[in-house]
Amino acid sequence: MPFKDIKKEAIAQWEATQNSPNPRILLGMGTCGIAAGAGDILEALKLELEKAGIQAEIIQVGCIGLCYAEPLMEVVKPGMPSVFYGNQQPELIPDIVQDYLVGNNPRPDLALGTRGENTLEGVPQLFELPVLKPQVRIALRNCGNIDPTSIHQYIANGGYQGLINALKIKPQEVIDEVKSSGLRGRGGAGFPTGIKWQFCHDAPGKTKYIICNADEGDPGAFMDRALLEGDPHAVLEGFLIGAYAIGASEGYIYIRAEYPLAIHRLKVALQQMRECGLLGERIMDSSFKFDIKIKEGAGAFVCGEETAMIASIEGNRGMPRPRPPFPAQSGLWGKPTNINNVETWANVSAILQRGADWYAGYGTEKSKGTKTFSLVGKVERTGLIEVPMGITLREIIYGIGGGVAEGKDFKAVQTGGPSGGCLPASLLDTPVDYESLTAAGAIMGSGGMVVMDDSTCMVDVARYFLTFTQVESCGKCIMCRLGTKQMLDILEDITSGRGKDGDIELLLELGGAVKDGSLCALGGTSPNPVLTTIRYFREEYEAHISERYCPALSCKSLVTYRIDPEKCKGCGICARACPAAAIQGGKREVHVIDQSQCTRCGTCLNVCPPKFGAVTVASGKPAGILSETVVAGEKV
């Protein structure tokens, strides 16, 4: 069937669904939604709808990004407001079905927001909420709105129009369009996409390859997963456009095996593309031919690096090699190869659908368009967000994220994962663009944004990231393999109370050497978390070293838990909860922690009823040598 007819049919189907007299329920079924219990909601919905005899369509959609409110569902009832209900529990489903679908009460008390023309008094419009208002959704345009397993719904919403537009013009014109959009690689480094394509396009040779990097390895980042789960065709359309522009007829999607749902959605999408004539020979009746293979990663962070990824696809250990030659000249099996990240591809399809000028209208002078972030850690509203470049960190964390969780104090925000850095409160007004973040010592990275409060120890965070890079180092370059190990040893000493004068200087020296002495970005950027925490939180390092004091009260070797005899009511909750059986004391007697048994897990602090607040934690030399003067068994 010609694509024109497929599109006509897709639009007719979409309109039939939109104008159906039956209600529709859109349920967020990304990995996050499922982890939060969306599967139970789905079962409860099916059961209740059947019991009530309601004809309603349940559409499983991707993530709209409001992870803090998962499981999240939208109930669309014709002629009535479309209502989003967040933090759903199976117990609430019968009420919503009875009150809103059988009856006409949309239950504003349970609603998070509404969408569309019909509004509900006392309930805000969802996209006017502070969490969504500053966002601009380009890469995530369809996530949460369409069924990701339906190519027809994608097509009905303008999908594959970008490919049609691209095939009408010459490959060079497509590259020019991408160049003038100002799009830069969203994998982290920010190299201009159009220029990268030009290199590969200009490279001699008939056989060329194109790769989609879906090996999202940064801990704390899940943008690409959510995008592939929620709107795989947006990525695949961009991928096809890139293949046409470069002159590649074979493409690989390198995706990590830890994302089974995303892999499944991709496989479904590829099958549908084949059925619609979007893969194989003569795509859309042009001379363009292209096919895609999926390669599952086997768990190696370094494979996110281009040359390591190529080695892995070829069946080797994923170890980077020196450049030049760049993959654009000699990549997969020695042929010119172009690699872009998932989010970059999703932007490409939008640019070809709506034009470079439209896209360049967002963002700053040097960083155009939008960027997705996974906003996580100690922030009130965790989620997947997409913001125009140039927005400040403060607007993201306090506006969209609603500030630090549990009303605590902000300490740092970490961007760029193990390659990035921790920025302090004084830099919260830094605009989010490639140059500003790099100047501050962090990087844009692929989009992980982790908020930390005053209970997070910055030395321990540096140690955490270095543990990660040290394990993930492929071992090829000596400075990365052994330098990171040395740095990690020093950080372990500092966090366990064995820090010495001169450690900070040694870390700085080693950090510089690891940066210079590593071939790829994994090693070259691995000292960043250490260097930025020393730059902005040096006093925390010094406190650990000279006073054996952990200001965040988190380094176990430097803290002591204690029960205040004045406040202890002898309820025994802490003694029962203590996994090390280190708390002594009978009923209605003052309890005492045996410091020689205590593993400093903090369970007693968590379980002591707030009205007593008898357990305290302290750090520093005085607390470390606290002598227990209270004898177990003393009556309360």
Added chain:
Amino acid sequence: MEISQPTKTPEIVREQKEILLSQIDEILELYRGEKSELIPVLQEVQQRLGYLPEVGLKQIARYIGVPESTVFGVATFYAQFKLVPTGRNIIRVCRGTGCYVRGATRILEALESVLGIKAGETTPDLEYTLETVACFGSCALAPVVVVNDRVYGRMTAEKVKKIIACKEEA
């Protein structure tokens, strides 16, 4: 008194080895034997058998046409591959940044104490393997624990203990 299991006779060992080899042969038949198929082959073997038995690596090397050292090199490079059998239930604790700042360490410690094993180990009855992974990408629901294929979000030490207790009852 507990009776220890009788040691396996050489016949049983040989028989088990042959079963393994024939299972791997079945898998290899699905592939053409090209170098680029090495990782997919290892993934398939691990998927079916739960680990990569040493005898199988030799067989795979011959089929793909590369030295055994290459197969061993690849099998030990990637975190996904295991050279020893894993437990029937695989519990994976996410150590991503989001989970880390929200207390993943405490959850790992709780699991280690309940199961009596350290991360990376398997219980002697082959019931549980405890692993850590770099990141599951479910950071917004941190801390996250994955038991087999089920993702559990917003975990606490108490909740993971309950999950294990439920498994034990079942």
